[in-house]
Amino acid sequence: MGFSVSATMAIFFAAFLTLFSFLYSSVNDAFDTVTGSFEDKYDDMSDRASTSFDLIDARYYRDDNRLDIRLRNSGGTSLECNDTELLVDGMLVGSATFKVGNGTSELWLPTDVMTISLTDPNITFDATAELRQLASNDERLSSPRNISVGDEVYIIDGNDIDVFTLEGAFDFTVSDPTHIVKPVDLKAYGDYIYVLDNATHVDRLTSSGAWVDAFIDDAINTSAPGSVAVDADYVYLVDGQDHVDRYSRATGAFVDCLIPNGGTMSAPVDIFVGAFVFTTDVSAGAYHIDRYALDGSGGTQIVGSERLTSPTDISVSPSGLDRRFLYVVNNSEEVLVFDEDGNYLDSVSDGLSDAVWGTDATGKIFVSDGANGLVVENLGTSIKVVTENGVSRVIQL
Amino acid sequence: MGASTASTQLIFFISALVVSSIVVAVATRSVFDIASGIDDRSGIVEDQLATDIQIINDPSVVPNDPVLIYVKNVGKVTLNHELVSVMLDGITVYNATLTVTGSGSAYWEPASTLIISMDQNLVAGDHTVTVTTENGVSDKMDFRI
Numbered sequence: 140m141g142f143s144v145s146a147t148m149a150i151f152f153a154a155f156l157t158l159f160s161f162l163y164s165s166v167n168d169a170f171d172t173v174t175g176s177f178e179d180k181y182d183d184m185s186d187r188a189s190t191s192f193d194l195i196d197a198r199y200y201r202d203d204n205r206l207d208i209r210l211r212n213s214g215g216t217s218l219e220c221n222d223t224e225l226l227v228d229g230m231l232v233g234s235a236t237f238k239v240g241n242g243t244s245e246l247w248l249p250t251d252v253m254t255i256s257l258t259d260p261n262i263t264f265d266a267t268a269e270l271r272q273l274a275s276n277d278e279r280l281s282s283p284r285n286i287s288v289g290d291e292v293y294i295i296d297g298n299d300i301d302v303f304t305l306e307g308a309f310d311f312t313v314s315d316p317t318h319i320v321k322p323v324d325l326k327a328y329g330d331y332i333y334v335l336d337n338a339t340h341v342d343r344l345t346s347s348g349a350w351v352d353a354f355i356d357d358a359i360n361t362s363a364p365g366s367v368a369v370d371a372d373y374v375y376l377v378d379g380q381d382h383v384d385r386y387s388r389a390t391g392a393f394v395d396c397l398i399p400n401g402g403t404m405s406a407p408v409d410i411f412v413g414a415f416v417f418t419t420d421v422s423a424g425a426y427h428i429d430r431y432a433l434d435g436s437g438g439t440q441i442v443g444s445e446r447l448t449s450p451t452d453i454s455v456s457p458s459g460l461d462r463r464f465l466y467v468v469n470n471s472e473e474v475l476v477f478d479e480d481g482n483y484l485d486s487v488s489d490g491l492s493d494a495v496w497g498t499d500a501t502g503k504i505f506v507s508d509g510a511n512g513l514v515v516e517n518l519g520t521s522i523k524v525v526t527e528n529g530v531s532r533v534i535q536l
Numbered sequence: 537m538g539a540s541t542a543s544t545q546l547i548f549f550i551s552a553l554v555v556s557s558i559v560v561a562v563a564t565r566s567v568f569d570i571a572s573g574i575d576d577r578s579g580i581v582e583d584q585l586a587t588d589i590q591i592i593n594d595p596s597v598v599p600n601d602p603v604l605i606y607v608k609n610v611g612k613v614t615l616n617h618e619l620v621s622v623m624l625d626g627i628t629v630y631n632a633t634l635t636v637t638g639s640g641s642a643y644w645e646p647a648s649t650l651i652i653s654m655d656q657n658l659v660a661g662d663h664t665v666t667v668t669t670e671n672g673v674s675d676k677m678d679f680r681i
Contacts, residue, residue: 142545143545143548143549143551143552143553146549146552146553146556147552147556150553150556151556151559151560154560154563154564162570165570165571165575166574168578169577170578172578172579172581172582173582175582176581176582176585176586177585180585180586183588183611183612219647224608226592226594226606229593229594229596229597229599230599231606231637231651521594523592523594525590525592525608527647528610529590
């Protein structure tokens with residue numbers, strides 16, 4: 140009897156030792172697993188807390204229809220730049236490229252600058268007064284007139300041209316009385332600034348303001364030009380005979396009289412070329428806006444005189460954008476916004492004086508205002524950048 | 537008498553061995569089940585802790601008709617996007633189309649984004665969307681149309 144009890148106890152004891160050690164091992168492994176997971180989770184949260192980035196600038200380049208956004212990694216976490224996501228107006232964009240430095244590295248290290256490039260960014264118009272940025276630079280502008288935006292903002296001011304950054308800060312003044320006598324209109328395109336001077340000829344300047352040449356001076360074909368427009372192939376001039384002439388942008392040679400006087404065209408005062416040729420025209424004292432195909436055909440009035448009172452400048456969204464808008468300085472006090480078919484959409488007047496002269500639109504609306512100086516109006520396009528670990532930032536264009 | 541006592545003790549001894557072996561076998565099975573359960577449970581907790589998703593839409597401009605929701609896998613685990621559940625304004629959406637971007641994989645890998653397209657035209661106002669993964673990790677976003 141005693142031996143049986145002893146044997147049973149021995150079996151139980153051996154089984155207990157074996158099973159306990161097995162169970163302990165299992166619990167210990169599980170504990171290690173969960174502890175490791177908590178540590179990983181803590182590391183992830185720590186990485187996320189130390190992830191931060193700042194916007195340096197967001198620039199739209201009209202010539203090649205490209206939006207560049209430059210961001211600096213201001214946190215302490217290294218990120219994979221190709222795992223960044225970009226949303227434009229709420230839509231996820233798959234075609235953006237993300238580049239750090241010269242593009243050889245995919246790592247976005249702390250203090251590094253990453254450039255996000257997006258072709259055809261589909262910039263829309265949704266301006267509100269709350270988004271306006273009034274630049275405190277009116278003391279730089281005494282009598283601002285026409286304006287054009289390229290890498291910087293160029294504004295005719297008296298007989299000079301004042302240059303501002305795209306953020307509205309004054310940069311420098313171009314003053315060259317030898318070559319630029321009395322600038323009437325200007326257009327920034329590609330590597331040059333095309334300045335219609337003294338209502339006789341078109342000068343070319345570098346983007347830094349250095350005079351290059353008198354590019355077009357053709358009194359026979361184009362006498363007393365009053366407005367200039369530029370696209371990739373041509374320079375367009377509204378001349379004293381009330382028609383639109385076209386010159387080669389490569390050579391400056393006369394190409395043709397694109398739109399003759401008569402029919403839709405009466406007495407054009409301003410021109411802008413995007414996906415179409417748009418002119419501000421006046422007939423019997425009444426202003427209207429006409430639209431032509433790029434070959435000069437199909438002229439039609441798209442905005443009638445009931446909307447317009449002495450419009451001084453016209454600008455159009457770049458031709459590469461899917462959604463394009465027409466911006467018209469009206470009655471020296473507002474910027475009217477139409478679609479390309481002339482349907483009225485909105486007006487921008489809050490924050491503008493009654494001495495508004497010119498406007499140009501790229502990624503923002505830029506307005507030359509006799510009282511406020513350069514007014515930069517955000518278009519309202521929302522851009523959201525999301526890093527690989529979910530840290531994000533919203534930017535308004 | 538001596539022989540019968542010895543036989544009885546032998547029977548008791550054998551019976552004790554058999555009974556104790558049965559008890560040990562039952563206990564062993566139970567302990568194995570418990571250990572297996574602990575392993576499974578720790579694996580689930582490990583997966584849940586390593587799983588993290590984030591709805592990355594701009595809540596002020598969520599695409600409508602169809603409603604597009606973008607969810608980024610910001611965790612460490614590759615997920616099966618076919619097992620994702622979507623609730624819009626508290627109602628489960630069954631006919632959503634799910635597409636993974638950012639990699640060529642059929643699965644929802646870390647750092648890639650899941651596009652959830654719902655063929656709905658939401659009325660203007662405030663809405664809520666909740667996305668839940670296969671292991672119960674979820675994210676929620678309030679937005680306005």
